Amino acid sequence: MSELTHDIELSLLLEAIFRRYHYDFRGYSMASVKRRVHQAKEHFRCPTISSLQDRVLHDPSVLPKLLSYLTVQVSDLFRDPAYFRALRELVIPHLKTYPSLKVWVAGCSTGEELYSLAILFREEGLEERTMFYGTDINPDALQQADAGVYSLNRIPQFTENHRRAGGKSSLSDYYTANYGAAVFDKSLRQRAVFSDHSLVSDEVFAEVQLVSCRNVLIYFDLEIQNRALGLFQDSLVRKGFLGLGAKESLRYSQYAESFVELSREERLYQKRGGA
Amino acid sequence: MISSRSTSLPATKNARAAAIAIGVSSGAVRALSEILPLLPRHFPLPVLIVVHLPPGEKSALVDCFEGKCQIAIREAEDKDPIVDGTIYFAPPDYHLLVEADRRLSLSSEEPVLFSRPSIDVLFESAADVYGAALIGIILTGASNDGAGGLKAIVAAGGTALVQRPDLAQASEMPQAALDACPNALVLTLPQIANYLQQTVA
Numbered sequence: 001m002s003e004l005t006h007d008i009e010l011s012l013l014l015e016a017i018f019r020r021y022h023y024d025f026r027g028y029s030m031a032s033v034k035r036r037v038h039q040a041k042e043h044f045r046c047p048t049i050s051s052l053q054d055r056v057l058h059d060p061s062v063l064p065k066l067l068s069y070l071t072v073q074v075s076d077l078f079r080d081p082a083y084f085r086a087l088r089e090l091v092i093p094h095l096k097t098y099p100s101l102k103v104w105v106a107g108c109s110t111g112e113e114l115y116s117l118a119i120l121f122r123e124e125g126l127e128e129r130t131m132f133y134g135t136d137i138n139p140d141a142l143q144q145a146d147a148g149v150y151s152l153n154r155i156p157q158f159t160e161n162h163r164r165a166g167g168k169s170s171l172s173d174y175y176t177a178n179y180g181a182a183v184f185d186k187s188l189r190q191r192a193v194f195s196d197h198s199l200v201s202d203e204v205f206a207e208v209q210l211v212s213c214r215n216v217l218i219y220f221d222l223e224i225q226n227r228a229l230g231l232f233q234d235s236l237v238r239k240g241f242l243g244l245g246a247k248e249s250l251r252y253s254q255y256a257e258s259f260v261e262l263s264r265e266e267r268l269y270q271k272r273g274g275a
Numbered sequence: 276m277i278s279s280r281s282t283s284l285p286a287t288k289n290a291r292a293a294a295i296a297i298g299v300s301s302g303a304v305r306a307l308s309e310i311l312p313l314l315p316r317h318f319p320l321p322v323l324i325v326v327h328l329p330p331g332e333k334s335a336l337v338d339c340f341e342g343k344c345q346i347a348i349r350e351a352e353d354k355d356p357i358v359d360g361t362i363y364f365a366p367p368d369y370h371l372l373v374e375a376d377r378r379l380s381l382s383s384e385e386p387v388l389f390s391r392p393s394i395d396v397l398f399e400s401a402a403d404v405y406g407a408a409l410i411g412i413i414l415t416g417a418s419n420d421g422a423g424g425l426k427a428i429v430a431a432g433g434t435a436l437v438q439r440p441d442l443a444q445a446s447e448m449p450q451a452a453l454d455a456c457p458n459a460l461v462l463t464l465p466q467i468a469n470y471l472q473q474t475v476a
């Protein structure tokens with residue numbers, strides 16, 4: 001059967017974005033990309049994907065908005081509390097044996113995951129010796145992450161998640177309410193750096209003890225999942241730790257054997273110590 | 276150009292079925308209990324199911340049906356290859372989609388019609404991949420989710436089944452599906468179970 005027209009258009013659009021702007025979405029999970037391109041097309045009132053391609057090639061100002069459609073920015077503080085509880089119980093005791101720590105939050109979006117870890121590390125007395133790297137490809141998300149300001153109406157959910165994650169402090173210690181916004185304490189990001197980095201096209205930039213990459217790999221096909229996991233493997237110290245999203249695993253990757261499963265349920269892995 | 280479709284055997288339409296997609300909301304467990312346990316061992320198709328679930332809680336669906344069914348049941352995980360004779364439930368809080376290489380993918384993008392997982396999202400992506408070889412089924416529910424998805428299945432040449440709204444625990448969802456797809460087959464739960472058994476017999 002011949003390829004459907006909109007599939008041809010879609011792959012040409014992604015090719016155009018890659019060649020013009022070096023954002024590479026060609027290996028993403030296409031079913032979801034297709035939906036989001038369709039939404040972008042409606043937003044820009046383009047009758048076809050081809051006309052959207054024309055638009056983005058000739059008008060760079062539409063790129064940020066288009067990126068906001070192509071990347072999914074849903075996040076939460078202590079999203080999946082059980083994950084953070086498991087980190088606290090299974091990983092933190094090991095991390096306490098290191099004099100200094102580096103943590104990489106890959107695909108950090110608007111910062112919630114990194115702040116969750118910063119709060120957890122403070123509660124566990126590890127914050128002072130830790131550097132946090134939050135990376136993402138979406139510049140708007142990185143800017144918001146750096147600002148650490150969230151809508152006040154998200155606080156009840158944040159608070160509940162923190163409690164269910166085994167929080168040892170009160171979440172209200174970490175933010176101040178200000179005109180409908182919760183401004184997270186600057187001290188939480190004193191030791192955090194947010195920067196632009198693509199798991200698809202950039203390289204390893206630091207040696208770290210913990211990588212937390214949650215709900216990012218679901219947007220990748222198996223080939224670029226393998227690339228990203230290769231970066232994590234290279235970046236992690238011997239016996240370093242990797243945490244994935246609730247429905248992600250190493251099962252279909254070429255790195256399944258390189259890690260030991262610490263918690264099957266919470267998707268926590270430890271890099272093998274061997275040669 | 277002659278499409279491969281025109282060379283297919285003059286068998287019944289369903290002889291070509293390659294997958295089943297089901298959307299169900301309130302009243303899901305009872306409705307599915309009248310269908311899933313009746314699928315025979317060696318059922319040759321995968322069954323992809325979206326049940327509207329409250330976010331933030333683990334789903335009990337697999338536990339609930341595991342002992343009662345004759346075929347494999349699992350909660351979908353990212354990039355699972357779609358295996359015949361297996362029932363896949365969308366996990367709570369994620370949309371479930373079908374990729375062209377016939378693997379499942381998940382997404383935490385915004386809820387659609389207040390739902391994540393969304394029936395429309397599953398149905399539209401499955402229609403895209405399976406085309407005429409897909410059977411889409413809408414059962415009981417108090418929502419409009421699924422109507423658009425079922426329409427996409429019909430537009431791709433697939434088969435649409437809808438539970439009789441007057442017999443559904445909640446009629447809104449099957450009625451909305453029917454309004455969107457007036458030519459869908461309207462059946463009772465036992466008739467739907469029977470239809471699926473016949474399809475593969």
Ligand SMILES: C[S@@+](CC[C@H](N)C(=O)[O-])C[C@H]1O[C@@H](n2cnc3c(N)ncnc32)[C@H](O)[C@@H]1O
Nearest residue numbers: 071072075107109136137138198199200214215
């Ligand atoms: C759904 S968010 C996950 C946020 C957070 N990790 C969580 O679990 O709540 C996915 C993030 O992955 C980012 N992303 C997408 N492609 C990426 C890539 N190639 N490299 C790094 N990050 C990427 C998106 O911009 C988005 O911020």
